[in-house]
Amino acid sequence: MITSVYGKSLADWTSLFPLLTPILAGEAVSWFNPQIAPLGEALNDIALSADDVRQASARLQRFAPFLAQAFPEVAASDGIIESELVSVPAFAEALRARYDIAAPVRLLLKKDSHLPISGSVKARGGIYEVLYHAEQLAIRHGLLSEHDDYRRLAEAPCQALLRAHKIAVGSTGNLGLSIGIAGARLGFATTVHMSADARQWKKDKLRAAGVTVIEYTGDYGQAVEQGREQAQADPRCHFIDDENSTTLFLGYAVAGERLKAQFAEQNIVVDAEHPLFVYLPCGVGGGPGGIAFGLKLAFGDHVHCLFAEPTASPCMLMGVYTGLHDGLSVQDFGISNRTAADGLAVGRPSGFVGRSMQRMLDGFYTVTDAELFALLQLLDRTEHLRLEPSALAGAPGFARVLREQQGYAHRLGLHDGIAQGATHLIWATGGGMVPEAEMAGYLNHPDHP
Numbered sequence: 001m002i003t004s005v006y007g008k009s010l011a012d013w014t015s016l017f018p019l020l021t022p023i024l025a026g027e028a029v030s031w032f033n034p035q036i037a038p039l040g041e042a043l044n045d046i047a048l049s050a051d052d053v054r055q056a057s058a059r060l061q062r063f064a065p066f067l068a069q070a071f072p073e074v075a076a077s078d079g080i081i082e083s084e085l086v087s088v089p090a091f092a093e094a095l096r097a098r099y100d101i102a103a104p105v106r107l108l109l110k111k112d113s114h115l116p117i118s119g120s121v122k123a124r125g126g127i128y129e130v131l132y133h134a135e136q137l138a139i140r141h142g143l144l145s146e147h148d149d150y151r152r153l154a155e156a157p158c159q160a161l162l163r164a165h166k167i168a169v170g171s172t173g174n175l176g177l178s179i180g181i182a183g184a185r186l187g188f189a190t191t192v193h194m195s196a197d198a199r200q201w202k203k204d205k206l207r208a209a210g211v212t213v214i215e216y217t218g219d220y221g222q223a224v225e226q227g228r229e230q231a232q233a234d235p236r237c238h239f240i241d242d243e244n245s246t247t248l249f250l251g252y253a254v255a256g257e258r259l260k261a262q263f264a265e266q267n268i269v270v271d272a273e274h275p276l277f278v279y280l281p282c283g284v285g286g287g288p289g290g291i292a293f294g295l296k297l298a299f300g301d302h303v304h305c306l307f308a309e310p311t312a313s314p315c316m317l318m319g320v321y322t323g324l325h326d327g328l329s330v331q332d333f334g335i336s337n338r339t340a341a342d343g344l345a346v347g348r349p350s351g352f353v354g355r356s357m358q359r360m361l362d363g364f365y366t367v368t369d370a371e372l373f374a375l376l377q378l379l380d381r382t383e384h385l386r387l388e389p390s391a392l393a394g395a396p397g398f399a400r401v402l403r404e405q406q407g408y409a410h411r412l413g414l415h416d417g418i419a420q421g422a423t424h425l426i427w428a429t430g431g432g433m434v435p436e437a438e439m440a441g442y443l444n445h446p447d448h449p
Contacts (some may be wrong), residue, residue: 002334006324010333019321023366024333026311027422030365030400031321032408035358036183039301042359048246048253049272056250057257057298063131063282066150070185073116073259081123085262088426090382090394095293099399103419107398109426113387114442117345119433120180120343121252121287123346126178126240128251133238134162134186162187166237170224172283173198174240174343174390174430180211191237193227195220197338197345199353206446219337220284220346243326243350249290256294270302274421275414279397281390281429282307282316282364283346286435289353291427293311296360304362304412306401308393310369317364326351340369343390343430363408367393373445378443387431388441394426 003010009333014021022029043049050265065081074081092107104282114415115123134153143158152158167183168191169176176192185191191212194203196219203213216223224243231239242248263270270276276299285307294304307316310337319325329348332336337347375392379385401408402419409419434442 005332006134008328013300013322013333020333021320022316023314023318024335026335026368028311028366028368029314029317029402030363030406031317032363032404032406032411033320033358033361036105036362036411037359038203039296039360042296045359046293046356047376048250048356051252052246052250053256053294053297059132059256060128060254061145061245061280063135063150066153067131069151070154071112071117072429073128073449076321077116080129081116081127082258083113083115085110085191085259087152088379088383088385091379091385093384094378097393099396099403101152101399101402101424105402105428106423108194108423109385109428111428111429111432112255113391114426114432118181118431118435120174120178121291121427122178122430124246124255125248125251125287125290126175127182128254129240129245129247130167130179130182130186130188132247132251133167134150134188136166137161147254161325162422163189163227165189165273166191166231166234167236167240168193168227168231169240170220170227170242171195171198172220172223172342172345173202175240176213177288177433179203179208179212179240180206181209184210191227191230193230195223195345198366199341199342199438201427201438205433219331221348238289242284244352245286246352249293249353252287252290253294253297255291256296256298257296260298268423270299270423272302273439274423275304275412276425277362277398277401277424278303278305278425279394280305280307280427281341281344281393282309282392283313283344284348285316285350285353285357287429288427289350289357292357292360304401305360306365306397309364310341310344310372311348311366311367312339312347313337313341314364314366315349316354317366319351319354320358320361320364323415325349333373341372341390343388363400365397367396373442376442380443386434386443387432389442391428391430395425400425 068079112121170193370387
């Protein structure tokens with residue numbers, strides 16, 4: 001039985017931070033961030049800019065011809081890796097009934113769950129960092145310039161260079177799948193260090209793609225630590241660090257301008273009278289942090305981003321709430337970090353994301369595994385859309401916002417009329433590549449209310 005943490009008793013912690021009482025009891029909670037600030041102020045917290053995101057976008061455009069050639073999955077989109085934005089009205093109605101929400105809700109879903117190549121949100125940042133590393137290597141060795149046709153990377157000189165180098169990453173599953181598939185396809189010797197939470201089918205798929213998979217009995221933190229340590233001993237190995245990589249972060253951030261273009265195509269207005277609320281499942285924080293950064297650059301103070309985590313892995317919520325950030329591990333407080341939402345099974349948050357984004361994030365909430373399975377099954381019944389459990393963490397978001405009692409709506413100036421003009425967006429983060437047998441297990445899982 002844990003009685004003290006970091007030199008304080010649990011009683012002292014819960015006295016200082018009352019929300020820890022239900023968090024430590026495994027209850028689903030919501031917390032609306034009192035530190036939220038106007039974008040102009042909040043940008044002072046992060047050493048990245050809109051120009052950095054523009055450069056990332058331009059890099060992806062340069063790579064598009066190569067991607068279209070190397071990956072048949074994106075040939076039809078001319079090498080652009082992007083997902084659909086869809087309306088889910090039947091799911092919205094079912095959620096309104098489930099959560100007893102009276103007012104109609106405009107609910108959309110961003111299908112990063114079905115991104116090409118690796119079938120999850122990690123196809124954004126993960127593949128981007130692999131491409132970035134390949135580009136930098138080729139430029140440094142005089143084999144490529146930014147003005148060249150990037151299909152040169154598929155030619156013998158560049159391939160010989162890439163095959164002589166290695167990429168490694170630590171992952172609970174989806175980031176490893178993304179980097180492993182892309183890294184191996186480009187020619188890198190690729191190693192993925194997988195935590196105990198990773199699903200077996202993801203390990204099998206990686207091995208079938210020629211990736212070395214090293215398995216650990218511990219959690220995400222152990223996989224990352226061991227992967228980083230082994231990579232540091234090899235000067236030809238590039239370690240992709242989900243906790244601290246600004247390259248990964250910028251790859252995710254490109255999503256903001258792309259979503260803005262999709263909104264324009266669908267005539268969806270985002271302004272003071274029509275705010276946008278986005279619900280992002282969160283593990284270590286790199287993916288949702290980068291996307292939220294891109295969204296804030298695209299929509300300014302009219303977009304409101306909330307992170308969703310499992311009740312067993314509320315690391316980012318606890319890190320920002322207490323101010324400890326990556327100085328905190330949920331296990332140190334006696335929380336298990338064991339969840340069916342394998343992509344979110346992270347005990348220690350990214351300090352880079354927590355500190356950089358803490359004044360841009362409107363709030364955080366947690367969801368039980370039982371609720372994730374119930375929502376997964378509900379989405380399948382209402383919209384015939386199948387996601388993995390992690391990806392459903394965004395689904396309760398609008399109900400948490402509309403039913404909040406912490407003064408959040410008042411701080412935003414959200415009277416009923418504006419609330420009715422809002423658009424709510426679930427960011428679906430994974431599920432498109434889940435094997436049928438695995439999905440059948442999710443759909444028939446008994447652990448739901």
